[in-house]
C-alpha cells in the first residue's frame with residue numbers, strides 16, 4: 132500500500148476506535164448503569180491485572196493450563212494424525228469413531244471430566260486438550276494422506292527408515308494442513324480454557340471474570356474480557372508468525388503456481 | 393562372474409484386469425553401458441522403471457541386478473524422476489535436498505561430497521536456494537545431483553528432459569553424458585525423443601505401444617565423445633536415426 | 646457399468662462398513678478395558694451397555710428428548726439471527742471498503758475473544774433469560790458467517806458483475822442476483838461452522854445458567870450422581886452434533902451441486 136493511503140487508513144481506524152470509546156464514555160456518564168462503567172476504572176483494572184501479583188494469580192494459571200493442554204493436543208494430534216494418514220489402510224477402521232468424536236460439542240464432556248478428575252487442573256487441561264486435539268488430528272490425517280506419493284518413492288530409493296519417512300517426508304508435507312488445524316484448535320482451546328474456569332476453578336481469568344460479575348465489580352469484568360482478547364490476539368499473531376517462517380517454502384510454491392495459473 | 397548389471401526376463405505388469413501395461417519385456421544391460429529406451433507416451437515406460445527399481449513388483453517375470461532379485465530398491469541404484477517439480481523436497485534447500493542420500497555419512501565427508509555433486513551439475517551457486525526459486529532445468533539438475541551423490545552404479549532417468557526448453561535440454565544431455573563418462577556410471581534413459589536416444593546411448597531398446605514389449609534392440613556404435621553438432625551430422629547418426637524412426641512409426645500404426 | 650462391477654463396488658462398500666463397525670466395537674472394548682483396570686472408579690465409568698440404555702430410555706421417556714428439543718429451539722433461533730446479521734455484515738464489509746478499513750482493528754480485536762467469556766457480561770447486561778441466551782449464541786456464531794460472506798463476495802470474478810451491468814441490473818439486483826448466489830458456497834461453509842459453534846454456546850449457557858436444555862440435563866444428572874444418564878446425555882449430544890453437521894452438508898450437496906466442495910468426486 133502506498134504511504135498516504137496507509138496514513139489515511141490509520142487515521143480512519145483511529146477515529147473509529149476513538150469515536151466508539153467516546154460514545155461508551157458518554158453513555159456511561161449520562162446514563163449510569165451497573166453494567167456500563169466509565170472507561171477509567173476499566174483501564175485501571177486492566178492495568179492492575181498486569182501487576183506481577185495479580186498476573187500470577189489470574190492470568191498465569193489460565194495461560195499455563197492453556198499451554199499444557201493445547202501443547203499436548205498439538206503434539207498428539209500431529210504425531211497420531213501423521214501416522215494414521217500414512218497408514219491409509221487403517222482409515223476405514225477409525226473413520227466412523229473419529230467422525231463421531233469430532234462432532235461432539237466439546238463442552239458436553241465437561242461434566243464427565245469433572246466427574247472423573249474433580250475440579251482440578253488435570254480436569255481443565257484435559258478439557259482444553261480434548262477440545263483442541265481433533266482439529267489438529269483430522270488436519271494431520273488429511274494432510275498426510277494427500278501428501279506427495281512420489282516423494283515417498285524418492286524416500287524408498289534413498290533408504291529412509293519408517294521414522295524418517297514419517298518425520299522427514301510425510302510430516303513436512305502435511306504441515307500446511309496441520310497449521311490450518313492448529314489455528315482452529317487455538318480458538319477452541321481458548322474457549323475451553325475459559326469454560327473450564329467459569330464452571331469450576333478458584334483461579335484464572337474465567338474465575339476472575341465470574342467472581343467480579345457476582346460482586347458487581349463490572350469494571351473488572353470488562354478488564355478480564357479485554358485481557359482475554361489481548362491474549363487471544365497475541366497468541367494468534369504468534370502462531371501466524373511461526374507459520375510464516377515454517378511454511379515459507381509452501382508460500383513460495385503456492386505463489387509460483389498462482390502466478391502461473 | 394559375468395552377470396549383466398541389469399536383466400529383465402519376461403516382465404509383465406497390469407494395473408487391473410483390463411489394463412495390461414507391460415507384456416513379456418526382456419532385455420539386458422551391461423556394466424558401463426548407456427541404454428536408451430524409446431516408446432510412445434503412455435506405453436508403460438515409467439511402470440517399467442518402477443519395476444526395475446523394485447518400487448513395484450512385476451506380476452510375472454523377473455528383474456535381476458547382477459543376478460540377484462530385490463524386494464527393495466538396490467542401494468546402488470538411483471532415479472531421476474520425470475516430475476522434477478514434485479520429486480524434490482520443497483521444504484529443503486538445494487544443498488539439503490542433495491544431502492538426503494548421505495544421511496549416514498560423517499558430516500565433513502558429506503559436505504565435501506555434496507559440494508562435489510553440486511559442482512558436477514553446475515549448481516554450486518544455488519546451493520542455498522529452495523526448489524521453488526529454481527527454473528525447471530535447475531530443479532532437474534538438483535535431482536540429478538541428489539542421484540549421483542550416493543555414487544550409484546546404475547542411474548535410471550525417466551524422461552528427465554521432457555519438460556524443459558530446447559537449449560536447457562541440450563545442455564542437460566551433454567551434462568549427463570559427461571557425468572556418466574567421468575563416474576563410469578551405467579545409465580538407463582527412458583525417453584520418447586528419438587534423437588536424444590540415438591545421440592546419447594550405446595544401445596536403443598524400442599518398445600511397442602501399450603502393452604509395451606521390446607520390438608528391437610539397436611546397438612549405437614557412434615564414437616565418443618559425441619558432439620551435438622558434428623555427431624548429429626554424420627551419416628552413421630542419420631541412418632541409425634532413420635532406422636529407429638521407422639520402427640517407432642511402424643508401432644504407431 | 647457391468648453387473649460384476651456393481652457387485653464389486655457393493656462388496657467393497659460392505660467391507661468398508663464392516664471395518665467401521667469393528668472400529669466402533671474396538672472403541673467400546675477399549676472403554677471396557679479402561680473400566681477394568683480400575684484407574685477410574687467403576688461407578689464413574691458405567692458399562693457401555695448401561696450408557697446406551699440410559700440414552701435410549703432418556704430419548705424414549707422424554708428426559709433427554711425434551712431437553713434436546715429445548716436446545717434445538719434456542720440453537721435454531723440463535724443461528725438464524727447470526728446468519729442474517731452475518732450475511733448483511735459480510736456484504737456490507739465487502740461492498741464498502743471504507744467501512745471495512747475503519748472497523749478492521751475492532752473486528753480483529755473482537756474476533757479472538759473467546760465468546761464464552763462474554764457470558765458473565767451478558768448476564769450483567771441482560772440477566773438470565775432467553776434474550777441473554779439468544780444474544781450469546783448469535784454473537785458467537787456470527788463471525789464465521791460474516792467473514793465467509795465477505796470472503797465469498799471478494800472471491801467473485803469481476804466479470805460476473807460486468808455481465809450484470811451489461812444486463813442492466815441495478816445495484817440491488819446485482820447484490821441479489823449475482824453477489825449472493827455466487828458467494829453461497831462460502832456462506833454455506835460459514836453457516837456450517839457457525840452451527841457447530843452455536844451448539845457449543847447453547848450447551849454452555851445451559852450448563853452455566855441452568856436454563857433448560859441438554860447442557861443443563863448433563864450437568865444436572867451429574868450433580869445427582871446419575872453417571873449412566875450423564876454419559877448417555879453426552880452420547881446423544883455427540884450424535885446430535887454429528888447429525889447437525891450431516892444435515893448441513895446434505896443441504897449444501899442438494900442446493901449447491903455446483904459448489905467446488907461438492908465436486909470432489
Ligand SMILES: Nc1ncnc2c1ncn2[C@@H]1O[C@H](COP(=O)(O)OP(=O)(O)O)[C@@H](O)[C@H]1O
Pocket residue numbers: 407411413431432433434435436437438439440
Ligand atoms: N497406478 C496406476 N494405476 C492404474 N493405471 C496406471 C497407474 N499408473 C499408470 N497407469 C497407466 O498405465 C499406463 C502407462 O503409464 P506409464 O508407465 O506412466 O507410461 P509412460 O511413462 O510410458 O508415459 C498409462 O496409460 C497410465 O494411465
Ligand SMILES: [Mg+2]
Pocket residue numbers: 437438439474550551
Ligand atoms: Mg512416464
